[in-house]
Amino acid sequence: MPEPKVASFPAIRGALKFYQIASIITGVMLLLLVAEMVLKYTPIHLELFLGGAGGFLWFAQVVEGPEGLVSTGDGVNLSLGILVAHGWFYVVYLFACFRVWSLMRWPFLRFIMLALGGVVPLLSFFMEAIVAREVKSYLATREAADASLPTPLSGQRSAPPGASGARGPSSATQNSTEGVR
Secondary structure (H helix, E strand, C coil): CCCCCHHHHHHHHHHHHHHHHHHHHHHHHHHHHHHHHHHHHCCCCEEEEECCCCCCEEEEEEEEECCEEEECCCCEEHHHHHHHHHHHHHHHHHHHHHHHHHHHCCCHHHHHHHHHCCCCCCHHHHHHHHHHHHHHHHHHHHHHHHHHCCCCCCCCCCCCCCCCCCCCCCHHHHHHHHCCC
């Protein structure tokens, strides 16, 4: 498996920060979605609304209709808003997972595990902690290893292969001095 290039380390740090933020937001949205699904599809049969006849923030009954469950509330359906917001933010989360995965050059199975963090409740919180610890540890180890390698002194230039230490005048100098003789 190829390793990330040292030049990509700043991009990896940025991708990791983006992934951490996206995973926390996605995890919170997923927990809200699970709570909304429990309220709606269990015998409780409630949906959360903003405004309308019930006040500022209230729960409305969900009843069985000819086409399935039908909400009786008026106002802005926050339950539907949570569903849509989680769906769109999951796309952002997948992009964050892809960036970290591709920059770190991990196997494809690792990408699948990262992607499941936005689908399995609470997994994104655990994956965020594990990935952040692994990536930071890997970067620190690689930077320490690269810092211990000897580097040429600045200001010294190495001669190209096959070049000798003493050089004669260039051909342009020789041609311009031949006419003077």
